[in-house]
Amino acid sequence: MTLLTELRLPVIGAPMFLLSSPELVIASCRAGILGSFPALNARTSEELDEWLTRIKAEVGERPFGVNLIVHPSNSRVEADLKVLARHKVPLVITSLGAVSELVKTVHDWGGQVFHDVVQRRHAEKAAQAGVDGIIAVCAGAGGHAGTQSPFALAAEIRQIFDGTLVLAGAISSGVDMACARLLGADAVYMGTRLINTLESAASLDYQQRIIESRASDVVYTDQVSGIPGNFLASSLAEAGVDPKGWGGKSVDLASELQPPEGGAKAWKHLWSAGQGVGQIADVLSVADLVDQLEGEYRSALNRAVTLTPTPG
Ligand SMILES: Cc1cc2nc3c(=O)[nH]c(=O)nc-3n(C[C@H](O)[C@H](O)[C@H](O)COP(=O)(O)O)c2cc1C
Secondary structure, three states, rough: HHHHHOOOOOOOOOOOHHHHHHHHHHHHHHOOOOOEEEHHHHHHHHHHHHHHHHHHHOOOOOOOOEEEEEEOOOOOOHHHHHHHHHOOOOEEEEOOOOHHEEEEEEHOOEEEEEEEEEHHHHHHHHHHOHHHHHEEEOOOOOOOOOOOOHHHHHHHHHHHHHOOEEEOOOOOOOOHHHHHHHHOOOEEEHHHHEEEEOOOOOHHHHHHHHOOHHHHHHEEOOOOOOEEEEEHHHHHHOOOOOOOOOOOOOOOHHHHHOOOOOOEEEEOEEEEEHHHHOOOOOOOOHHHHHHHHHHHHHHHHHHHHHOOOOOO
């Protein structure tokens, strides 16, 4: 818990492929939330080393995280883990595979491991692997999302896990954060809301499309990477991708990293976003966003107190 208790707000800036730049991580940590990025955003393990040197120099003692995709199609896991060890990265966020040897390695340097899951069975495996935190990625999340309601998934994970619980999926405001805390989460994971910040690496067109979109403009499909995720339907339509062709694609994360020449590239032109888009109407600096979230969070928690039933 110490990783999160020092924060101004219980928010982890979620790792986003291509979008979480070192600038976004640095601005997040400086604003008082925990910034993170996918290791694969750095093109090589050597570049990852440079990014971490820079981030540590800029954020000082503030905690930050790096996401490792533990999947056979990611050939960089071993090399990247060595770089994370050298920098004693405070938080390692694992996706797709929870591995106890990896947990031990991270604990040896004093770091923590949070694992993201979309169902209870994966949470049980992660708990057995000894992770410190579980991220419940619920329906409506950006990226590779789950399908379960946060009410269902948070409660089921709490039945089997008493470590840190982070809730994810369409969390865009301080009100959403307060609700997540009432559901038993220690913190929230925020992805889509951070796409529309000055420090994210998203294009202006992508950010504008998010401003114009509502939850009904988001489609859940496995046609981009073989794993079901949420994408802005209009970006798929523009690229001629039929989101309804369900189950026809094998999981190949490597092709996302080196997409074929020409044609629409997954994540770069096929834009992912969660159902929280309907609450996003601007592009702010992370510092201004965190100020806004704090105000909303405080007033939501105050309002929750006024809802307490009076006895008798
Ligand atoms: C554009 C985009 C890229 C993402 N890339 C990754 C990734 O590389 N690794 C990962 O673990 N999660 C990734 N995610 C998922 C986020 O980490 C997080 O689970 C999700 O954004 C939370 O839901 P929200 O977007 O509704 O806040 C991505 C999400 C988005 C929107």
